Amino acid sequence: NAAMGLNKNLSKKLDLIQTDITKVYASIQAVFDYPDEGVPDTEFGEPLLSAIETIDSLLKTAKAGKISQQGAKLAIIGKPNVGKSSLLNTLLGYDRSIVSNIPGTTRDYLEVMLDINGVPVLAIDTAGLRETKDIIEEQGVVAAKDIAQNADLVLYLFDASQGLDGQRIDSKELNLKRTIVIANKVDLIDTNTKFENHIQKISVTNNQGIDKLKNLIKEKLIGDLSSTELWLTTERHEQALRQVKSHLQQALSVSEDLASIDLELALKALAEITGRSEISEETLEYIFANFCVGK
Ligand SMILES: Nc1nc2c(ncn2[C@@H]2O[C@H](COP(=O)(O)OP(=O)(O)OP(=O)(O)O)[C@@H](O)[C@H]2O)c(=O)[nH]1
Numbered sequence: 001n002a003a004m005g006l007n008k009n010l011s012k013k014l015d016l017i018q019t020d021i022t023k024v025y026a027s028i029q030a031v032f033d034y035p036d037e038g039v040p041d042t043e044f045g046e047p048l049l050s051a052i053e054t055i056d057s058l059l060k061t062a063k064a065g066k067i068s069q070q071g072a073k074l075a076i077i078g079k080p081n082v083g084k085s086s087l088l089n090t091l092l093g094y095d096r097s098i099v100s101n102i103p104g105t106t107r108d109y110l111e112v113m114l115d116i117n118g119v120p121v122l123a124i125d126t127a128g129l130r131e132t133k134d135i136i137e138e139q140g141v142v143a144a145k146d147i148a149q150n151a152d153l154v155l156y157l158f159d160a161s162q163g164l165d166g167q168r169i170d171s172k173e174l175n176l177k178r179t180i181v182i183a184n185k186v187d188l189i190d191t192n193t194k195f196e197n198h199i200q201k202i203s204v205t206n207n208q209g210i211d212k213l214k215n216l217i218k219e220k221l222i223g224d225l226s227s228t229e230l231w232l233t234t235e236r237h238e239q240a241l242r243q244v245k246s247h248l249q250q251a252l253s254v255s256e257d258l259a260s261i262d263l264e265l266a267l268k269a270l271a272e273i274t275g276r277s278e279i280s281e282e283t284l285e286y287i288f289a290n291f292c293v294g295k
């Protein structure tokens with residue numbers, strides 16, 4: 001029963017899916033011989049939906065799996081002078097990006113590989129977002145928007161001492177997938193100053209809120225999956241599972257006699273991952289116990 005080098009937890013889930021599908025398949029076969037009975041929902045719709053649910057839970061891990069292997073793109077954006085380059089240097093642990101109190105210091109983007117609590121991250125420091133007549137800076141601003149759009153996660157910084165209002169960027173225009181909004185320079189403001197709940201308060205200068213921010217970055221990128229080791233890590237597995245799902249959805253949408261074909265296709269797609277098409281011992285036992293013996 002050794003699936004080809006698959007993680008044990010993943011193997012178990014795939015077994016679960018295979019068993020669900022096989023049971024339904026067996027039920028349909030049984031009804032062929034006793035056409036009056038029909039297949040009850042507990043032996044058709046329910047197990048198929050449960051298999052789809054299991055597949056969905058696995059597909060959700062695919063992104064985290066890819067990130068844990070290949071790394072995530074993290075863009076740091078915001079208006080000029082809010083401390084983007086300072087934050088990059090702090091996350092990196094040494095000064096790599098030029099920091100100054102002159103707005104527009106970073107005119108081109110800068111990419112750095114980081115390790116954020118065990119997650120490989122390509123962090124990208126970008127030019128401050130503003131209207132500018134400087135051609136080079138303007139190109140940097142265009143690039144920054146592009147980088148933000150393609151990032152797995154965006155850190156959107158503003159200067160806490162200036163308030164968020166004047167520094168809001170149109171996240172709809174940028175079409176950002178995931179963003180952490182960060183108030184930097186909280187060392188400059190009253191400690192009781194309230195911001196909206198989702199806003200992270202940090203001070204790069206005082207190294208305040210940085211550990212919490214790192215945890216949040218990790219959580220946003222891979223969720224709490226790190227402990228389960230249950231990741232789909234290859235594109236091939238992900239594609240195969242998507243196929244299994246679509247065959248099951250197809251099976252659900254047709255009459256029982258036609259569903260057999262879709263279930264066979266689903267099992268075949270599943271076998272592309274597990275490397276085995278034969279039915280597990282337990283499933284065979286189940287089938288014999290429920291359908292063959294005594295009927
Ligand atoms: N008081 C205070 N100053 C900070 C903090 N973080 C950064 N600064 C200062 O803010 C100024 C701008 O910092 P940068 O990191 O260059 O800002 P930036 O967002 O990269 O700016 P551009 O590259 O121009 O877009 C520098 O003088 C930093 O020393 C902070 O937490 N508190």
Ligand SMILES: [Mg+2]
Nearest residue numbers: 084085105106
């Ligand atoms: Mg900068």
